[in-house]
Amino acid sequence: MKLRLEVYILTILVFLFSINIASAITVDEIMDKMEETAPDFTTQKTISEMILIDQEGNEEIREMIMFSQEGENGKSSTLVRFLSPKSVKGVTLLNIDDGEKIYLYMPAYDKPRRIASSSKGDEFMGTGLSYEDMSMDYKDKDYEKKLLEETESVYIIEVIPSGEDISYKKIILIVDKEKFYTKKVEFYNMSGNLTKTLEIDKIRIDDKGKITPMEIAFTDIEEKHKTKIVIKEIEYDVELSSSFFSIRTLSKPTL
């Protein structure tokens, strides 16, 4: 379902920088450095473009505005509204407390509806990556990680998932040596073939050295399609009213 990507888009951006893998010392050091470069904020406003590219190279562009906020409970809430194309203009999704409740508002129907929240294993719309892939939330998992290689410009880290219900044999992270951010992630399926990649093509570095990815590309090698996210505007710590992340915001014509 297309909305899944939208629902989580922001969450990913957040998670991408909080990769926390603790094992070998070198890997550990890299991770620490990476964490340092991630921006910290409680609220965020983003205007971005999502470009879906299919097998034949046809592009479908959607523009959206997103608000997110990390609550006191540590869970984040997001609100995503589509700005274009016309057919989805005004469609708004509200995700409260990491998907505990998700609401959908479709302007043609006027009444908001609650939609079932998706579990972590679900596919992340069109991209073929799951929520878990995107979050790379390995903190509590005893996955084996090791520094495979160190080239002039990057570190190549291998993550071997373990346990039940794993979908990948291995995951390769390519980390920029100078700036300490993940440039590319490669996902290898259970037969050991590269099936999906996630690349960060463009970043923005602020005066404090914090890095924000501005262009992200997901490629599904098996299904031969690609999704690009281009951040057009990003603002941290914007002011939002206390009832902003509630149903009534859904149907408001302006946010």
Added chain:
Amino acid sequence: MMRKLANFITKYARPIFIVIILITIFAGMQTRNLKIEDDVTKYISEDDPDIKFYSEVVEKFGGSQANMSMISLEYEDLFTLENLERVKTITEKLEDAPFIKSVNSFLNMPKIITTDVGLEVKDLVEVFPESDVEAKELKNSLLNDNLVRGKFISEDGNVALIMVETVHDIEGKELKGGLENIVEPLKGQTLQVYYFGMPLITAEISEGSWDTMKLAIIAAVVILLVLYFCFRSFRGIFLPLIVAMLASFWVLGFVASTGKSVTMMISAMPVLMISLATAYGIHFISRYYEERHSLEPVKAVNRTIRNIFTPILMSALTTMAGFLSLTAAIVRPMTEFGFFSTMGIFFAFVLATFLLGSFFTIFPPAKIHEKFSHEANDLITKLLRLTGQSILKEKKVILIAVLIIVVISVVFGTRVKTESSIESRLGKDNKIVKTMNYFNEKFGGTDFLYVYTKSNNVKNPYVLRQMKKIGNYAKQFPALGEPSSITDFLIQLNNTMENKNIIPASEEKIDNLWFFAGDNEYITSMIGDNDKDTLLQIRTKEMTSAALEQAINQMEEFIENIPKKVNKIELSKVNEEAKAEYYGYLVDEIISSLEAKNIKIKNKEKLREELIKIASTPGSEFEKDTEEFTNEILTVSFLEIEDLGIDGSDLVPILIEYIREKKSQDNLTRELMEKIELSEDDALYLQKALEDSKKIVQDREKVRFAQTETEKLIGENLKDEEKDILWYLMDEVVYIPDDNGNIEVSFQLTGIPVISDKINNSLFRGQVKSLIAAFIAVSIMLMLQFGSLVLGLFAMIPITLTIITAFGVMGLLNIDLNIGTIMVASIAIGAGIDYTIHYISRYKNELKRRSKIEAMKITLTGTGRAIVFNSITVAAGVFVLGFSDFGMMAVFGKLIGSVMLLSVVYTLTLLPILLNNIKFKEEAKKK
């Protein structure tokens, strides 16, 4: 010239013999590569517009019958966790198989999961049950799901269907093995498992065709026995049989070496060749033995060739003409069979002279004393003598009898139906047909009738509603099964959004719904580029062609009556007066949609008036100050009430009063602030939500009222889906027919059923063309040979009557004209006319020396006996086809056999009478 040819054959006997052996070895090696398939779409030219269109459609949307296979798994109880897991594992394993392109089962159908206040769209596999209880819940929900029930799960809920699209180049046999290797170890305790589909049918047909070809061996044995019975001698019978067999070998080898595939009809050829062409060799050998009686070996061969070349050629030419006339039909199996059989007869003719000529030159037998065929006093001879004695006396009786038979035949002959269904081709006891019937019963068919829908935007509500209507209309035909299209999915989604089981009239709503559907694989696969086209698929049972034709014609007529150009009118933008007019269009759409569901509306005008009246009544008229009404409002506002964290029941008295007293909205806001203690902001928010919900509940009441009124007027209760059509009354948008309308749509039927129907129709035309061609060709040959126009025409009478009688018998015995039986008449003209030729030639010869009566008697016992033997031989041979696994071949064989026998009866009874009335120049010479 004959002399030159005879000299050539005897002179170069060895090289000729060696060349023939080499060609035979080459042909034999080629035969293994013979490809047999029976794809209906290849029956008529690829350039045929219907075929082209079908190919384009399946190319675009997939689902080409040629690459589709289905597997059905029947369990005592499919919906147990264990069995569902099995189906799931099988589906997954199939998906991984290298020879499979895609797999569809209920597991990857989009599933809309509705919660009390929301929804979610997932592939079914994502919400796979985790216990038997959940499995049972899934069963209930799937049996109510239009995308699944009767399509991927049988109506009784115990058979799962898996549709498999295979890669292009896999052989049917290999595919079947591949599928079985995956399914069989995993299936568990199934009651029944079936495999079906074009690639598998092709494999079965190919196998069955080889079996049918092998019947040639049995036919050879049978003919051997019959010939022995006729001639009391085995000598000289083996070689003619070998000549006929080699001829079919050569043809099969030739066909195989071209690399083209052939239809299963080709499998009848070897038996037919053996039956029809053995005579040429027999002619040669009996003559040779006669000559050898008094001549040296080489001379005997030489003399034999000179004597028999023309008679055999003549006989071969007429038979070839009969076969060649089949090519006049444009239906591939006929054309192909005609062409290759012509070639076979030609080869048999060539081999009879060249092979036998060279053989007897190289391997001369010892001097023969006895005659090959000896005079006998058997039953047949006696019978023929009797015929000769009584025929002219009983002339009237015979003619009247023939006349009666002809009249009866004409009456029954008109009843013969053309039929091109698989069942008619393979016979109802065939394995494939039995499997097909299982799928018909459980899933409403194995074929699809497609309604190709093209529009400037197929997501337009008008277009979608028409598709739904066409699908509903199709359901009334027994030949047609469940329709499926994107409309089902959109209707389900709309239902979860606003509790209406309809396609909404607003384009914006469809756009919004599409947001959900957007990347579901099934849904995207059903829509063409730029939303310009889509398919409505209707499962189709393989029925009699007549039933199918009726369904297709009526569907076409129904589609014809749907306005193809409409304009959108937004009711909110027109004045009250104009609205009344537009309500008419709205109501017309309701009525036509109800009628498409096969509801008979007696008083249409009255219903129309009533519904227009209801449509123009404002919603507030349907408001009620009951607790029920208010509770419904609260249910609709559930999310907002929950959002505010208040108890809905506190709102009931406030709302009842608000409605009863018709209080203002400000008043309601104030009440909410005071009694529920909401802030002004919250109260305004809730008031708006309640007001919106009230409108929704008013609409529901209005539609309920319309349902009651409609039921009263049509005198029957509406079913759920029919009731929902009345929601159209609430449409804010009306689509009105307009020649300059900017919403354009066209519908075109296609699919195997349409092609079958077309083939069926061309079968009849093909038959007529072929018959006329055969008739003309053979008549001309006769006239040339006998040098007389009248005699040529008279000679055609017995065979013409034979054909008429044959049609009568087919009508009487309910034998359909199918791809096989349709060829019988033309073949019979070509082969049966030989008897007439032999008879007349001998008769003319005898006339030189004898009176008409004497000539007749001697011709009857002499030539008559020979042609009776020949026809018995031919019939015995082709009757062997009766053992074929294919019903059509069996009937084809029996029919040809019967017709050949019949032709002899007509020849020997009618010709003597007819010829008695003609003046021959031979008579004059004698005098």
